Amino acid sequence: MTTDVSAGQPATIDFWFDFASNYSYLSIMRIEAAAAQRGVTVRWQPFLLGPIFQALGYTTSPFVAQKEKGAYVWQDMVRECRKYGLPWVRPSAFPRHSLLALRVALVGVQQPWIGEYCRQIMLRNFAQDRDIASADDVGEVLTQLGLPAAQILAEAQGDANKLGLRRQTELAQARGIFGAPMFFVGDEMFWGNDRLDDALAFCATMNA
Amino acid sequence: MTTDVSAGQPATIDFWFDFASNYSYLSIMRIEAAAAQRGVTVRWQPFLLGPIFQALGYTTSPFVAQKEKGAYVWQDMVRECRKYGLPWVRPSAFPRHSLLALRVALVGVQQPWIGEYCRQIMLRNFAQDRDIASADDVGEVLTQLGLPAAQILAEAQGDANKLGLRRQTELAQARGIFGAPMFFVGDEMFWGNDRLDDALAFCATMNA
Structure with a gap:
């Protein structure tokens, strides 16, 4: 199915995710290809799940x-990853601290590297069993993507961007x-x- | 895919359900036809979800x-029922008292009427917005199926069957x-x- 853009707004899906979330791993790996097949644009919406759960x-x-439920979820993840052809190693730490990685994602939401960045962070967490918390962790991913890690990390940790992620989480709660x-x-x-x-x-039907 | 029974045990799926559960509605309506297509036998396992949730x-x-989550679920049910071609009316009472209807189901688990009985109880709850709690409610369903309602209700409310349903719930918890x-x-x-x-x-793969 293709989208007739002339019929209205381009087809857009808002995708709310947290790198700490194992089911977000499945969607982050799949969404760009699946959306492209239907002519749908992905709007990446990083947010912190922790404060939502606390509330x-x-x-x-x-x-x-x-x-x-926890025991079941790890069984389910093995089968789901097999179903989608995704690598899987049960993380030795869960949920992993995702604040910095999400702040970097917010810097990238309008950039061409957002999808690949999110996939690499998630592979690190759920296929390589590695931390995603520190500037070294996140910087390594950025560098591997050929991006200016120091500059992006500085922007991610700037006051405006910190406030931006807080607003994302508030918006998530409000929705x-x-x-x-x-x-x-x-x-x-x-x-x-x-x-x-x-x-x-x-989404494709709404905009067809 | 068909099942080669000679290769081992007949393919069987254990289906644990409670009539109070809206997502059980979807599965109760679908499972017999879907299982038959794959040569799988359904073993009906009624249990009470309430004590499990309490624990x-x-x-x-x-x-x-x-x-x-509750607000979302009713939105999701509308879409899911549309997807599966099932009728849907949001129940004005939720969750509905399902003890007697489950006791009757336990009487019927080995009977040819179990599938149709379960579907009619669920349609009453989730498509007709009617109670399923009383002997009149459940008896009406049994009578419509041409079954001896008084006799089945008496057996359902006998001590052995009451104990049987309690054991089902304990077994569910143990699993x-x-x-x-x-x-x-x-x-x-x-x-x-x-x-x-x-x-x-x-299931079909395991027994192929």
């Missing part, structure tokens, strides 16, 4: 707080986001990697 | 306890079940209607 009464990930990944097509909300294809199909 | 610290359905619908293929656990097709595919 819902969780002190950590629900997958950690609920032992049974009723309670988990990740979350997709919006206009006001229509779709929760979880399991709904990515439905969200893209809906 | 996890919920005093009601998580969809009621978490306002944001690590934390929600519904839940599917088991051997020891492999699959959670939610979103995983029904994966569970059936896995």
Whole structure:
């Protein structure tokens, strides 16, 4: 299906994600190719899931707080990654500290490197079992992409960008986001990697 | 794909459900036809979700306890029912009291009427917005199916069957079940209607 842009706005999906979220890993790896197939543009919306969970009464990930659900999730991830042909190593630390990596993502949301940056951060977390917290961790990913790591890290940690990420999280909360990944097509909300294809199909239909 | 029964055990999926659960509605309506297509036998496993949620610290359905998630779920159900071609009316009472209807299901698990009985109870709850709690409610469904309602209701409310349903719920807890619908293929656990097709595919592969 192609999108008839002349019929209205270009088809756009808002993609809310946190690098700490294992189901966001699946969507981050898949979304650019899947969206391109349907003529849909991805708007990357990094945010911090932690404060959202805290407001819902969780002190950590629900997958950690609920032992049974947590055990299931790792089983499910093995099968899901096999289904999508993605590498998978269960992280020895979960959820990983994602604040700096998300701040860098916010710097990149309008840049051509955003998709590949997000994929490399997620592979590091969920396929290589490596930390993504420090400037060294994130800088290594940026450098590998041929980007000016020091300059981007400085911008990411500047006051304006810090405030920007805080605003993203507040906006997520205001929109009723309670988990990740979350997709919006206009006001229509779709929760979880399991709904990515439905969200893209809906998006393409809305703009056809 | 067909199942080569001579290769081992007949392919069987254990289907754990509660009539109070809206996502169980989707699976109850779909599972017999989907399983038949893959040569898989359904083993119906009614249980009470309430005590499981209580043990996890919920005093009601998580969809009621978490306002944001609850609002989302009803939006999701509209889309999911459209996707599967199922009727849908948001129940004015949720979760509905399902104890008696589940006791009757336990009476029927080995009977040819189990599938149609479960579908009619679920349509009553999620497509007709009618109660499923009383002997009149459940008896009406049984009578419509041409079954001896009084006799089945008496057996359902006998001590042995009451104990049987309690044991089902204990078994569910012992197996690590934390929600519904839940599917088991051997020891492999699959959670939610979103995983029904994966569970059936896995089941067919295991026994091919």
